[in-house]
Amino acid sequence: MKLVFEKSRPGHASVILPPLDVEKTELPESIGRQSALRLPELSETEVSRHYTELVHEVYGVNCGFYPLGSCTMKYNPRIDEETASLPSFTGAHPLAPAEAVKGCRKVLEEAASLLEEISGMDAMTFQPAAGAHGEFTGVLLIKQYHDARGDEKRRKIIVPDSAHGTNPATAAMCGYEVVNIASAPDGCVDLEALKNALGEDTAGLMLTNPNTVGLFDPNILEITRLVHEAGGLCYYDGANLNAIMGHVRPGDMGFDCVHMNLHKTFATPHGGGGPGAGAVGCKAFLAEYLPKSALMDGGGPIQVRGFAGNFLVVLKALTYILTLGREGIPQASETAVLNANYLMQGVKDVFKPAFDRICMHEFVLDLSDYKKETGVSALDVAKGLIDYGIHPPTMYFPLIVHEALMLEPTETESRETLDQVTEIFRKVREDGVREPEKLHTAPHSTVIGRPDEVAAARNPILKAQL
């Protein structure tokens, strides 16, 4: 498909502004831009057609099954978009007087109080713009806490080897040494390994529960107790909160701070990679360390981005929480867990689950035996699924399972869909046995085949030739 620049024709344009109605000011030449500004020149029809062409080459949650494990690709309600596009909200200046933005402030207050109740925390910030950004904020709370106490020997953050890569990267951004601990054979935290890692130098533990293999760690209370006993704090990575809302709360499990991905658990859309929102909650004793805006709030101990965060994303999440309410929130979680178990039940005689037991909202398949038999890899299977019209699961994560495919159906899928998906997995498995070459070269139905990623990295072309 042609780039927007390749469709550009000199003089094509839209008329957007009226003529200037005051005398024209020119910048002094010493400040002025010297080079040409080579932006595309298009009429509005051409702009519209270009982006429509692009949208036809995107697979969204509205297109079909999207079981991307650890990403919670649930349906994104349109009403959330509608409330977030009300001009009364989109037109609000972040630095307007408090009287003029009462509605915005109420949105933030109300969302904070609902999310505090759901997570079992006492205070909340919406400054972080994403999950990883929330992790950064949360670990900075831990760092400030130890610093304020003059407890300088606490230099280490413990992270299980099943963790998402952002956990160790976050700890490093906060100046901590990362202690990776191996998981137990059941995929949960190895208590002995944890005990060995804990000590006077422990600043804290970062943990996802349910963990990245989709299991709720039954020893969770013992884990948080041990960390606290050693003088560390416990950070809850809310990546998998969609499994447990209304059934158990991070605050009650012994966590001191938590981030929640509003763009996953609270149904705000991912936008092809963002904007999201990583709301961070904490217990009362950490509240004084929460970020503030220098300009909006007159400053605070830390600040992780400008103003108050991705306000419209919070508004979408609030719309969702108010819709579901007291009954709907736990029901969403239990249905997500039910759907995952139902799908696993269907798929488990097709591909081997890494852990064959009741799972939470997602589960991991281990295709290493299948690969040995057929030469067909998890990647090949994922690409083969595309030809049957569904989005592939997450591949090769977590790292502790080989040839992993991780499936998270979410609660917004019907039994019919899950049954059809089971059949599709069966067909792809058979394709791999019968015609492995077909899967090695899949997908075949898409606008491009597998791109050459090695060439892309070796000879980077990162912008168009103009």
Next chain:
Amino acid sequence: MGHYLPSTEQERAEMLKAVGLSSVRDLYRDVPGSVYREKPLDLPEGKSEMEVSQYLRQLGDSNKSYRLILRGAGAYDHYIPSIVKYIPAKEEFLTAYTPYQAEISQGILQSIFEYQTMICELTGMEVSNASVYDGATAAAEGCTMCRSRKRSVTLVSAAAHPDVIATIRTYCYGVGAEMKLVPEKDGVTDVAALKELLTPDVASVYFAQPNFSGLFENAEGIIAAAHEAGAMVVMGCNPIALALMKTPGELGADVAVGEGQPLGMPLSYGGPYLGFMAATKKNMRSLPGRIVGETKDAQGRRAFVLSLQAREQHIRREKASSNICSNEALCALTAGLYLSTLGPEGLKEVAEQCLSKAHYLAKELSGIGGVKLPYPGAFFHEFITALPKRDAVLAKLDEAGILGGLPLGEDRILWCVTEKASRAALDKTVRLVKEVLA
């Protein structure tokens, strides 16, 4: 109660039975009894779509809607062409994840590739990433990417946006690096003071063009001083002003960053916004975040992919320079769409109107007795006035549906004028200010 479950209670009961369980509690059997919630959360009862819609409209209506906004300070009220509002609302763009599966994500990948090209074109830099969270985080990440073992100190101009300064300070605090403020003089970075601060351990200097007060900095002076001392330069820029002003590329900056909100994103009480980041080719592999590259498939067809991933956290874990694993893709798409809609002439027109109207207001205001422009330097679309009865002036404007400039210390106001302000509206503003000061 509303919900989005495509299943009935009976279907779910049958599914539960199919997996060999008899109750919901069985699904949560690994959760210890002492913390499993038997009683419901203290949340309000769920509501129908109509009730929620009405309630949130009511909340929105309790915000004040201004006829004219003369306040900027990092959030700019530009006109957003209609098409720029509609296209990003298409469900596929809205609901897709990060484009890991390139074969079914070419639309998003191409939109980011086009965005990267446009950011390079605006900034005059060679490489752009797929965006980060906002302008403040772009600045902080920009400073992070310049640090090395030998050079760890970050210098930040005190004339930059306070939120940007505080964010850079926080990122430095995280990793344990030192940050020092370069004092300002006459509203701009004090280049002589900067030279004093440029010790051999300085990694980078951050300044904004135009700066928080709207003034153009002596960019040549700052960059020459930094480079002479072996430090890199991270230059913050207003993307609309880039249509008219010397680019970071032309000036020789190492990294260009900025707040992309003016490129088609509404004010939205502070977000979602867009952090853009671009660098010289030499610094390409230090850029954080997603980057889209062009390649081919086996049949030689043009294809776009997430590229240079060896820099990132999912590969490097604790050795990654940043933990970022997303971007503001939909905002990047919006920015690309805004720039495609306006084109080069349209963007220059927006910038010229901002510049001209801001100067018109500055001239008219400074003609009122008691109103002074404390800084003599050239400015873009923001400027500071010193005047008596500051609060009374702002209150008077507020009554008339005009959000006046941002009050600062010492009876000062930071005004911002965009293309949206008509001459008539500016004349009215001046009349009201005159009335208060009469």
